[in-house]
Amino acid sequence: MCNFFSFVGDGFGNYKYFDWEYRKDHIDGNCDSHTAILTENKVPPDMQDRWSKYEYNPLTKLFTVDEPVEGHDHESAEAWVNALDFKQIIPQLIIKPIVNPLTKIIKPTKNDIELLKEWSSVWPSVRDSVMPSVWSSVMSSVWSSVMDSVWSSVMDSVWDSVMPSVWDSVWPSVWSSVMDSVWPSVRDSVWDSVWPSVWSYFSTFFDIDYKYDYSPCIKLWERGLVPSFDGTTWRLHSGKKATIVYEWRKK
Secondary structure: OOOOOEEEEOOOOOEEOOOHHHHOOOOOOOOOOHHHHHHHOOOOHHHHHHOEEEEEEOOOOEEEEEEOOOOOOHHHHHHHHHOOOHHHOOOOEOOOOOOOOOOOOOOOOHHHHHHHHHHHHHHHHHHHOOOOHHHHHHHHHHHHHHOOHHHHHHHHHHHHHHHHHHHHHHHHHHHHHHHHHHHHHHHHHHHHHHHHHHHHHHHOOEOOOOOOOOHHHHHHHHHOOEEEEOOOOEEEEEOOOOEEEEEEOOO
């Protein structure tokens, strides 16, 4: 399966891809299929193997030569895609560095504590909302109890706006960059309550109106603090071992 962002090159500095004008009219299609790109651009089937096939992740800057053609300048292709304005491809996509929140221990400030209290007020609504039935039926066996309404709010908006291939690129990038440290540290006790934090942060990669205000959680995440809740006590975790740096029991 071709991933976002896919493009092809003929070895002479000509590159073909699907821009937003095409993508918005084919939201349910595979807009990152090398074959579809070539066919739509009227390259005959017997000539398509003369084009190199590339993939590029704009968040991680990972460039992949999927199917190289001997003699093509792949370094030029990488330089070209690095300079590409991705607002022409997915206007809603926000290209920015991925923040791993658990790198060093942060001492919470009064403002951080206020943000935690704000998030504790939003979290019940986020947690208790109902996922769309179609996603519930398709994904329940995969995500089971950890799926919550942040998936609903974030994923509905993202899916309707930018299609599955973009999701397949952005989500694994965020996951691999942050979850290696978050998952082992907090999963045993309060992992279900941390999922909304993950989805909230994921929402920041798309310029979309969401159902809930995730900003308190996002600000904590970007500060280096991950909130959790065990049913009675809210905590802030920080550092590589997700050390508990603050506890608060909501009355």
